[in-house]
Amino acid sequence: MRIIGPDELIFGVDNIQACRDFLKDYGLIETAPDCFEALDRTAIILRETGDASLPPPLPTATRLRETVWGVEDQATLEAISGELSRDREVRTEASGRLSTVDDAGFRIAFQVTRRIKLDLAAERINSPGASPGRAANEIGANEDAEARPRTLSHIVYFVPDMDRMANFYIQRLGFVITDKFTNTGPFLRPQANDDHHVLFMIQTPDYMQGLEHLAFHMQGPTELMLAGSRMVKKGYQSFWGPGRHKFGSNWFWYFNSPMGTHVEYDADMDKHDGDWVMRETPMSKEAAQMFLFENVAKWAPGGPPPGKG
Amino acid sequence: MIVVCRLDDVPDGGAIGALPNARGRDTLVLLRRGDQVLGYVNNCPHYDRAPLGWRKDEFLNGDGTRIMCAAHGALFRIEDGVCEVGPCLGQALTAVALTIRDGHVCLADGSALLS
């Protein structure tokens, strides 16, 4: 199953203007009404809670209505339709998109991906012993960098039965486990994506089921810090970060959002292939991050002591 | 007695954050309904470090009838802070007793100081 990753996340919200403001400030581009895209066209879609085009909500607090997965080609769509039609209804929409439900009850859809291929530079650094990442006189600290999210990286669900949920994505859709937090949940990678994870899940009571967070990949740690600092400056509420995770190695910075889910910037995630052997460890503060910082107001040392100048 | 802010700083029907800690994070959420001001600790009962809002002074759902946790969407009743839906179902926000004196919102005597 040549599934690439999440293409679109569709929300039903009762505070749509606040959500629009947030997504624009986060760095996504509104390319159609209430469609907010990253550089590769992966997107967050906003709708009013009562919009008749939306699938029904879960009975929990989550505003996520549908997760749309991007796949490589029509043949993959047909394979998914054949596989999932064995035990559930799979609707084919006029657009060709398949719409159904997973084993936890989340509405999911599949489409030939809307992603465009990006051809962009990575963050470039200079490192002793290595050839220079930047040419002479090329500056690394660019406060004016756009720092736009490049692509929808991954989503994390709260699920009542992580084993059942993981088995659905593994056995029915061909995802593989890259690493696992015991009693919390596995990190999953689909076959047409080498990122460490596009899907992670956290075992919770059933009344918590929903979206824990979504994340977009940034160019690198510097643009992650720049984008996050801009959010803080605009008054947005940082939740966790900046820091660097252990599993996946990605830099992270999470914010609260008016969609009622955490929204993360991430950067520099590990890539894996079939040779990788999964690691497993209990979830803990130590296991969750290599290091954690907290943003503080700007300050600088220097100058004479107060009153002596 | 600790003065939190002026009564007029809290919009009627709205909410604001107050009493920032050393890191600049508001530790208190104030909600005003007429001349009454309610206060809650700015932390979702779901985690020990989960501030409620998504932006400075943004704590309410779309129609302003509930406090919304912008971490996972939990909704809390304004009058008593009880969670009606969300990860902290059955729990409640921690209320902070307030008094109004001379047009100022103050922590009531004996109110625990917030860190």
Ligand SMILES: [Fe+2]
């Ligand atoms: Fe993440």
